Amino acid sequence: MAGAAGPGSGPGAAGGDGDDSLYPIAVLIDELRNEDVQLRLNSIKKLSTIALALGVERTRTELLPFLTDTIYDEDEVLLALAEQLGNFTVLVGGPDFAHCLLTPSVNCHLGHEILAILQKSCLQPPLESLATVEETVVRDKAVESLRQISQEHTPVALEAHFVPLVKRLASGDWFTSRTSACGLFSVCYPRASSSVKAEIRQHFRSLCSDDTPMVRRAAASKLGEFAKVLELESVKNEIVPLFTNLASDEQDSVRLLAVEACVSIAQLLSQDDLETLVMPTLRQAAEDKSWRVRYMVADKFSELQKAVGPEITQNDLVPAFQNLLKDCEAEVRAAAAHKVKELCENLPVDGRETIIMNHILPFVKELVSDSNQHVKSALASVIMGLSTILGKENTIEHLLPLFLAQLKDECPEVRLNIISNLDCVNEVIGIRQLSQSLLPAIVELAEDAKWRVRLAIIEYMPLLAGQLGVEFFDEKLNSLCMAWLVDHVYAIREAATNNLMKLVEKFGAEWAQNTIVPKVLVMANDPNYLHRMTTLFCINALSEACGQEITTKQMLPIVLKMAGDQVANVRFNVAKSLQKIGPILDSSALHVEVKPVLQKLGQDEDMDVKYFAQEAINVLSLA
Numbered sequence: 019m020a021g022a023a024g025p026g027s028g029p030g031a032a033g034g035d036g037d038d039s040l041y042p043i044a045v046l047i048d049e050l051r052n053e054d055v056q057l058r059l060n061s062i063k064k065l066s067t068i069a070l071a072l073g074v075e076r077t078r079t080e081l082l083p084f085l086t087d088t089i090y091d092e093d094e095v096l097l098a099l100a101e102q103l104g105n106f107t108v109l110v111g112g113p114d115f116a117h118c119l120l121t122p123s124v125n126c127h128l129g130h131e132i133l134a135i136l137q138k139s140c141l142q143p144p145l146e147s148l149a150t151v152e153e154t155v156v157r158d159k160a161v162e163s164l165r166q167i168s169q170e171h172t173p174v175a176l177e178a179h180f181v182p183l184v185k186r187l188a189s190g191d192w193f194t195s196r197t198s199a200c201g202l203f204s205v206c207y208p209r210a211s212s213s214v215k216a217e218i219r220q221h222f223r224s225l226c227s228d229d230t231p232m233v234r235r236a237a238a239s240k241l242g243e244f245a246k247v248l249e250l251e252s253v254k255n256e257i258v259p260l261f262t263n264l265a266s267d268e269q270d271s272v273r274l275l276a277v278e279a280c281v282s283i284a285q286l287l288s289q290d291d292l293e294t295l296v297m298p299t300l301r302q303a304a305e306d307k308s309w310r311v312r313y314m315v316a317d318k319f320s321e322l323q324k325a326v327g328p329e330i331t332q333n334d335l336v337p338a339f340q341n342l343l344k345d346c347e348a349e350v351r352a353a354a355a356h357k358v359k360e361l362c363e364n365l366p367v368d369g370r371e372t373i374i375m376n377h378i379l380p381f382v383k384e385l386v387s388d389s390n391q392h393v394k395s396a397l398a399s400v401i402m403g404l405s406t407i408l409g410k411e412n413t414i415e416h417l418l419p420l421f422l423a424q425l426k427d428e429c430p431e432v433r434l435n436i437i438s439n440l441d442c443v444n445e446v447i448g449i450r451q452l453s454q455s456l457l458p459a460i461v462e463l464a465e466d467a468k469w470r471v472r473l474a475i476i477e478y479m480p481l482l483a484g485q486l487g488v489e490f491f492d493e494k495l496n497s498l499c500m501a502w503l504v505d506h507v508y509a510i511r512e513a514a515t516n517n518l519m520k521l522v523e524k525f526g527a528e529w530a531q532n533t534i535v536p537k538v539l540v541m542a543n544d545p546n547y548l549h550r551m552t553t554l555f556c557i558n559a560l561s562e563a564c565g566q567e568i569t570t571k572q573m574l575p576i577v578l579k580m581a582g583d584q585v586a587n588v589r590f591n592v593a594k595s596l597q598k599i600g601p602i603l604d605s606s607a608l609h610v611e612v613k614p615v616l617q618k619l620g621q622d623e624d625m626d627v628k629y630f631a632q633e634a635i636n637v638l639s640l641a
Contacts, residue, residue, distance in 0.1 A: 059094060065085075069110075077109055085099065100145065100159035100160040100162075103145050104167065106167075107170045116170045117171065149161055149187060157197070157198050165205045168180050168202070173210075177210060184199055185217070185221060188221040200222075201236070204246070222237065223260060231271070238278075239275045241264065242281060245286060265280075270306070273306060274310050277311060280303070281322055289327060292327075309346075313347070317357075323335055332365075339378070340377065348390035355393055356400060358401065359401070363403075371408060375408075382397065386423050394427060394429060395432050398435035405417055405445075405446040410447055421443065430462075430466050430468065469505075476510065479521070484524055496533065499517060511552050518538070518560060522563040535573065551588055553576070554580065554588070569603065570604070577599070586626060589624065590629075596616060609640070
């Protein structure tokens with residue numbers, strides 16, 4: 019910015035004739051030349067402000083041509099430029115001038131310095147240039163902005179300016195240009211005339227058989243999107259053959275993207291056309307030699323199932339799914355396992371139970387003892403959902419043994435995923451059926467060496483408590499919840515405190531008074547000051563849920579007593595606790611008991627204690 023105020027860089031220097039109106043663009047020039055990338059980035063982000071200062075005509079004739087000179091810059095600057103230009107239509111005069119963002123013109127009345135810069139530039143349209151750069155994120159952002167701007171063109175302007183740009187990109191020498199073109203066909207096709215539509219389809223066909231794998235990948239990734247805007251005949255005659263070719267491409271990265279396109283194409287075709295035109299290719303993909311392609315089939319299975327309909331699902335997809343569940347690659351099995359519940363839910367209600375019991379469940383049973391923990395974990399995250407589909411009898415007879423086996427699994431994630439989905443089983447058979455196996459699994463997770471596992475089980479404790487009931491909880495799980503309060507990891511102690519508050523909300527203040535509060539208050543005398551502080555955190559969390567009477571009679575005396583603690587951290591947390599519970603107390607307790615203690619803490623030798631005490635006095639209006 020300093021350069022803008024220096025000699026030779028004022029409005030006179032910028033315009034060569036002392037024209038003050040060129041000052042904004044002169045400042046922009048100085049900032050975009052600066053060696054500091056952040057300054058250049060900030061300048062790009064202010065483009066809309068500069069455009070407003072210049073007005074629409076000068077933005078078109080001065081600012082846009084100048085921006086072409088910034089094409090060769092840091093990637094993050096180019097990314098910001100590509101993003102800004104997508105919102106520039108209104109700043110160049112609206113839809114009638116949207117094409118200026120593609121092909122800006124040069125104004126011969128520009129200042130000498132600006133014109134000299136522009137003459138050294140290649141003068142390519144900004145977004146077109148940005149769509150050809152090497153950095154992928156910049157190209158993607160440029161394409162996103164171009165797609166946005168295409169919607170703001172009139173049909174005439176679209177054919178005159180936007181379609182030629184797409185053709186130039188599609189036939190560019192560099193693969194970067196051709197990959198960008200793939201994302202633009204679908205936005206210009208619907209509003210083009212018949213003859214232009216034919217040209218657009220021809221360009222897309224060329225890119226689908228491009229020599230460069232990166233271009234074929236880009237074309238495959240946009241094939242489904244393009245198919246959605248085409249006429250049905252064109253889909254059958256042109257898109258389906260392209261899909262078939264891409265699905266048998268030598269590069270597996272192209273083939274797997276063709277699987278994704280299959281979902282969109284299948285939604286457009288009749289059952290007969292699906293069976294003859296698409297299914298042979300999809301069957302081939304489900305058995306592809308590359309695990310990445312099979313993984314994609316498994317990952318998109320639910321979408322494919324909905325797209326092809328119930329009949330083809332039963333005849334073709336269920337056998338394919340069986341193969342995916344026993345695939346030799348663990349990644350494929352895990353992806354398929356994740357889809358078990360969705361597959362079963364989407365089956366026709368008539369005959370669903372039979373299909374699941376005979377064709378899905380035998381393979382699911384195998385996965386429960388899979389050698390790979392990710393596969394078992396994936397299955398555990400969805401298998402409980404089958405209970406609501408299969409009903410009480412089938413759940414007890416067939417699913418319950420699987421749940422119990424998973425609750426004893428050596429992998430913590432498997433046990434955790436089962437426990438986190440217990441509500442499904444509770445709806446169908448009640449949780450008591452699982453309680454004998456559930457308890458050891460919970461205890462093991464609660465004491466797991468990895469603190470994140472302990473944290474996860476704490477977060478599920480209120481859910482478990484609600485399902486198991488207060489008696490079972492008090493008998494089996496209460497001691498665990500209290501043990502977490504003195505865990506050596508702060509995150510666990512904090513989560514355990516929040517857990518107590520949720521339990522009180524679930525079981526009520528009377529339960530808290532009899533069961534939780536006494537155990538919490540005992541910790542106020544713990545030799546470890548961290549545990550004494552946890553007492554205060556618990557009081558903060560419990561006071562609102564427990565109400566005025568319990569807070570005043572049982573908790574407040576302990577907090578006031580701890581004001582004399584020898585550790586300053588405890589004392590300033592006393593001040594914070596008094597501030598927190600103050601609004602719950604009645605006026606008498608505030609003035610008679612709390613105020614003197616806070617005033618004493620306000621004279622404490624420790625600066626932090628004094629600060630928090632004074633803050634509490636001010637917040638509670640006790641001054």
